[in-house]
Amino acid sequence: MASSVVADASDKNENSSNIPKASFVEDVDEFMKAEGNENPEATLRRFDEQHQKYKFMEYNLTTKKARLKSQIPDIKQSLDIVKYLKSKKDSTDVIQTNFLLSDQLYAKATIPPTEKVCLWLGANVMLEYNLDDADALLTKNLDAATSSLELVDNDLGFIRDQTTTLEVNMARVYNWDVKKRQTSKKS
Numbered sequence: 414m415a416s417s418v419v420a421d422a423s424d425k426n427e428n429s430s431n432i433p434k435a436s437f438v439e440d441v442d443e444f445m446k447a448e449g450n451e452n453p454e455a456t457l458r459r460f461d462e463q464h465q466k467y468k469f470m471e472y473n474l475t476t477k478k479a480r481l482k483s484q485i486p487d488i489k490q491s492l493d494i495v496k497y498l499k500s501k502k503d504s505t506d507v508i509q510t511n512f513l514l515s516d517q518l519y520a521k522a523t524i525p526p527t528e529k530v531c532l533w534l535g536a537n538v539m540l541e542y543n544l545d546d547a548d549a550l551l552t553k554n555l556d557a558a559t560s561s562l563e564l565v566d567n568d569l570g571f572i573r574d575q576t577t578t579l580e581v582n583m584a585r586v587y588n589w590d591v592k593k594r595q596t597s598k599k600s
Contacts, residue, residue: 430564432467432572435576441586445586460582464580467579470572478565485558489555496548504526528544530547
């Protein structure tokens, strides 16, 4: 496609998932000639298919974002607890606490100073770590989740821009077709 006919939707490729850019159709007449035919239905179908792909990617990224947003507070809470246990490990005082058994059901516990902690890793897997290793693991997981959330936000913004570009292209091709039909009826 000629550069005068199609312009990039954005100057920089700001997405981590290698999401393809949508090109903006500057000159619809030239674009339709460059397509090899002047069949707007086929072009609109192709644009609609690409639009649906962007919507699918947006849905997946939105789901991933929601999952990450729920994981980050859990990781932070676990990290805070591990840091608190580290600060109390040299003390002789026991820790009195309430812990969540299930939704809205708590139990009282007395925790002696400890050097180890058990962490849920997911998929019904729990491992015992010493406090320093647990701190390092949770910090690494928090950093990874935070950076992943940032990348997902950038990708979502990129997809929204591409979706808007495609919707404008679809409207321009549709309007071009209407105008062409009106012109052919007058002649």
